[in-house]
Amino acid sequence: MGPGKSNYLMVISYDAFSQDNWEQASRLPNLSKLIKDGAYSTQLKSVYPTLTYVVHTTMVTGVYPDKHGIYHNNPFQPFEKEAEQRWFWYKNEIKVPAIYDCLKKHHLKSAGILWPVTGRTAIDYNLPEIRAIKKENQVLKILRNGSPLYCLDLEKKFGRFRKGFKQPYLDDFTTLCAVDTIKKKKPNLLLMHLIDLDDAKHQHGTDSPEVKEAIIRMDKRLGDLIQAVEEAGIKENTTFLVLGDHGQINVHYKIKLNALLKEKGLIFEENKKMQWRAYIQGAGGAAYLHLRKNDSEAEKMAVAILNQAICEDCFGIEKLYNRKELGQYHAEDSVSYMLEAKIGYCFEDDLEGPVIEAMDASKDEQATHGYLPDKPDQQGYRCVFVASGARIKSNFQLGEIQMVDIAPTMARSLGIDFFKGDGRPLNEIFQDQESGF
Structure with missing residues (x-):
């Protein structure tokens, strides 16, 4: 393994995980351990508008919306009711390569669990975030746009734990799927999207007891993922990236x-x-x-x-x-x-x-959310970033970083080539193995 390279990268998107959640989240047992053993920032700057699909596409492409083409959660559909609108669900709507597109030429495996804009992708084990609208069948839509056998297996094992899109059941289901995937498939890159915190903020406000409870559940899920990596026997060669995509107001x-x-x-x-x-x-x-x-x-x-x-x-x-x-x-x-x-x-x-x-x-x-990433007098609107594990410096604090830096940092962690986008790899978080640091 070369300098700054890990064999396995687990990317956990905690939707709406922002600076105002740091004090509570950083004191919980699992995230605090990753922070102690890793690098972190509470000044991860998102992109405009700060919508989930826009930001998650930037995370995996390393470019801004004017280049990747996902400018909203939904394509423009005037007069269509919100519940009946289609979303940017499909990879072919992204105008540039994504990090998972580059893995095959390096003979690496990828997995995606409810990651936005991944319908019909090159991801090896893919359960896309996609929803039936009008008279569509939810199960058939997932099977047509994801990895059919993989999705069927997960549904058979864990479908009973899910209650539609309700939380905390959906994120519990996602975590069970991720744990099983880590242990059975050992993907070199895992992308997973957890939505519990975002839902709590939308429904109850940013300072509610429900938000604090969601953050506690988040940490428990993180612990389940860490344990899965240990049980898979890949702990020493695994890096975790935990990050938010936007805050809320x-x-x-x-x-x-x-x-x-x-x-x-x-x-x-x-x-x-x-x-x-x-x-x-x-x-x-x-x-x-x-x-x-x-x-x-x-x-x-x-x-x-x-x-x-x-x-x-x-x-x-x-x-x-x-x-x-x-x-x-x-x-x-x-x-x-x-x-x-x-x-x-x-x-x-x-x-x-x-x-x-x-x-x-x-x-x-x-x-x-949706506001400018630099909304005046809203410091808590910035996102949180934690990298921990193989070849990452311990207890290393970063200043301001950009959402476009995430994809090149993923590539650097895995030791693979990626096209030159708008961001940079966060080289400062990696130990220099050749120098013995």
Whole structure:
């Protein structure tokens, strides 16, 4: 094994694991051990917009959304109800290679368990994150887009522990699948996605007892994975990467800006079918303004409407970014404008109901994401990163690192070539074996 190289890499994405969770999580038995034996940062900067599928694609490609092409969880589907929208589920929608594409030429095996945007990939053992919509069958959809025999085996063994998409059952199922895969398949690269914490924040707010309970469950699952590596006899040659993809911010108002565009005739009904010249695609704390091609009048009208809404303040718009400004955030090239929400506000596509909808005060506080990675006065919005195991320095603290650094660091850990993207390998976390450190 060469300098900085491990034979096995376990990548565990804890969705929504952010800086504000560090104090509690870092004191729990399993994560604290990885921290003590590894390198860590509480200043992992995400990409814009901070949505799960956008960020996870950056994690495995090492490039920003303007290059990899996954700009939202969902492709643009105007007027389609959220529950019926398709997502960016398939690998062929990513415009650049992913880390798992490079393993075959090195004769290495990969596994993916509910990792976003991995339908129909080159992953050897693949249970993709994919959902049936409309009249589709969930089981058949997974089998068609994942590794059929592998998925059937996992369902037979552990399907009874899952209750649809409800937590904590889904992440318990994911962990059981990962443990079995580690022990039976010994993949050189395992990618797994855990969602319990993200769900807790969305439903109960960032400071709730439910969030603290989810973090405790997270640590227990991490312990199960560490134990599986030990039982597989590969501990000495295994590296763990544990990281979050975004933080969340508590929200009190949902803003439905398409209603403003409809009032001005930019969204309208024609021949009993809804049409649009300008349309807002909500992304939680951000939103895309889509414009009909070559419709300069619609662009002028939409920008004027949104600038007026900014002046009125009550609509919760912090800023309307134009294409030149979006360049610095590496946002999707085809979109000319994006909206950023103020703290406490989020954007939705829906045309039904009031433009400004207050959250139900009788229910738990809710939270969301999508905002700029550098949201002012929201230090807790940064993500957490821990690398621990084979050839990683012990108790080594990193400063600010970028989400685009994750893929090249994975490649460096496994000792494989990867195309030159926007990030860099975090060489400083690796022991220099040749120098004896």
